[in-house]
Amino acid sequence: MIRAAFTNTEHGYGQESELVNKIRTSDEYVDGLELVVTQDKAILGYGLLSEVHIKNEDQSFTGLVLAPLAVRVGFQKKGVGRLLIKELEKRATKLNYRFISILGHPSYYPKFNYVPASEYNVRPPFSVPNEAFMIKPLFKGALDGISGTVRYSKAFD
Template identity: 55%
Template structure:
């Protein structure tokens, strides 16, 4: 299997993958493919942080990190948010999501981002070191279960003395 940066020729396959991955879940499909399209058109999009997993010449996984702001009074820190991480239903539980997460985090560290925030399943993301964001006094701008809104520092002091609220780009609100 290969993890690589997405190519524009992959967009249709990724759209179909995202729909297939989220439709059978407990929460169902929530316009994640449309969110990806909006993020790609935003200034918060970093092409090197959109990855695909390819197995037998088929795209079986996708992950996207984009910029968010952590705001406290007049202080603002730019970090990242994972949205979404999607694995083809017939290849789940094979470590593809883990490989995508590790590569996304490595690239984010190379680009000197201090943190990644996630709204997701705590049983899955805690194994990568994500903790409830409230641990760092970081809040979501909307009501969300505390255990599902998580964050991970990518640097030694990535979240020290940085309480505040995550502000998502407009792509998340449209």
């Protein structure tokens, strides 16, 4: 399902299924932050949050990255992605994480209050369009005084 969901997108399939397997065996995997939406035993959507860090010269702040988020072809634009995002955010908030970062489509994620990470002086570890690298604080003041570069787990290498 993940492979099919990404195959015909603007950027195509980028080894997202393999990424999931690598994250599951990494130290950054968090039990309870992996979701599957089903209907009549068919998988309609999948979402995974794993730990990342915003690092600067003096400090490191732990948060999460949403990768991947996938919805079965034929069920996109029907609320499955919204359901996954909202539930994952709820769970992340209960676990006291500060933020969720996303490298994603700039017209989709702002619907969920994700903004360019540069608005918080947070940078990606590689060159990407500013509008595609987004972040969302999970509570008021969550990103106050935080700046730096997001560092992903080795699973993303």
